[in-house]
Amino acid sequence: MTIRDATDVFSEWALRGRDEGMESGHAKSVNEMLEIAIPELKTPFSAIDVGCGNGWLCRKLASLDDCNKVVGIDGSKEMIAKAKQKGEGEFHLATLPGWQPPQKFDLIHSMEFLYYLKEPLEILKIFFNEWLEDQGILIAGIDHYLENTASHDWPQSLNVHMTTLSEEQWKQGMIDAGFIDVEIRRVGVKSGFVGTLAIFGRKS
Numbered sequence: 001m002t003i004r005d006a007t008d009v010f011s012e013w014a015l016r017g018r019d020e021g022m023e024s025g026h027a028k029s030v031n032e033m034l035e036i037a038i039p040e041l042k043t044p045f046s047a048i049d050v051g052c053g054n055g056w057l058c059r060k061l062a063s064l065d066d067c068n069k070v071v072g073i074d075g076s077k078e079m080i081a082k083a084k085q086k087g088e089g090e091f092h093l094a095t096l097p098g099w100q101p102p103q104k105f106d107l108i109h110s111m112e113f114l115y116y117l118k119e120p121l122e123i124l125k126i127f128f129n130e131w132l133e134d135q136g137i138l139i140a141g142i143d144h145y146l147e148n149t150a151s152h153d154w155p156q157s158l159n160v161h162m163t164t165l166s167e168e169q170w171k172q173g174m175i176d177a178g179f180i181d182v183e184i185r186r187v188g189v190k191s192g193f194v195g196t197l198a199i200f201g202r203k204s
């Protein structure tokens with residue numbers, strides 16, 4: 001069977017309301033990721049959520065006094081349609097790699113997005129060189145990784161490409177991209193779940 005584009009699969013999820021389940025399912029890890037990243041940011045700060053789904057994290061960031069600009073991007077037409085329906089905010093239908101934002105950001109956030117790319121470590125370099133302001137922060141959450149053996153059958157069960165990297169490979173990829181203060185922590189740990197890898201790094 002031909003491998004499907006992740007963005008097509010997630011458009012079907014959006015039409016079936018499964019975006020709401022991701023919102024609630026990812027909230028614990030994302031809240032812990034924001035607790036790591038936000039104290040490290042200058043104020044006010046601008047932010048972009050890459051692979052934003054229905055835009056829930058963008059709406060959360062926009063509600064913070066210190067956030068003066070937030071943009072969400074996703075390659076799924078139906079996710080972006082839903083994000084726009086759910087309220088105010090700047091959302092772009094954009095598939096990576098191959099799209100460039102019109103400005104740089106102080107915070108790049110992504111949750112459960114990077115491993116859908118064929119070359120996720122290359123996008124880290126693009127984020128570092130072209131998307132992040134000086135002293136900006138990248139924080140990215142990853143649930144599909146080598147040490148999470150329970151996630152190894154996800155590519156087959158969804159019939160989409162996923163790049164399976166180890167904690168060490170993500171860390172080295174961040175360092176090779178140029179990030180400093182690189183840290184990989186596990187967040188959202190709970191019974192039966194080894195946790196989301198929260199990948200943190202700073203530009204300069």
Ligand SMILES: C[S@@+](CC[C@H](N)C(=O)[O-])C[C@H]1O[C@@H](n2cnc3c(N)ncnc32)[C@H](O)[C@@H]1O
Pocket residue numbers: 006007008010011019022023026050051052053054073074075076079094095096097110111112113116117
């Ligand atoms: C697992 S969902 C996570 C959505 C959201 N971050 C959340 O936590 O609810 C992954 C999202 O990444 C998007 N995505 C996957 N590959 C993409 C690509 N190459 N370019 C842009 N978006 C992509 C999908 O359309 C989907 O909405």
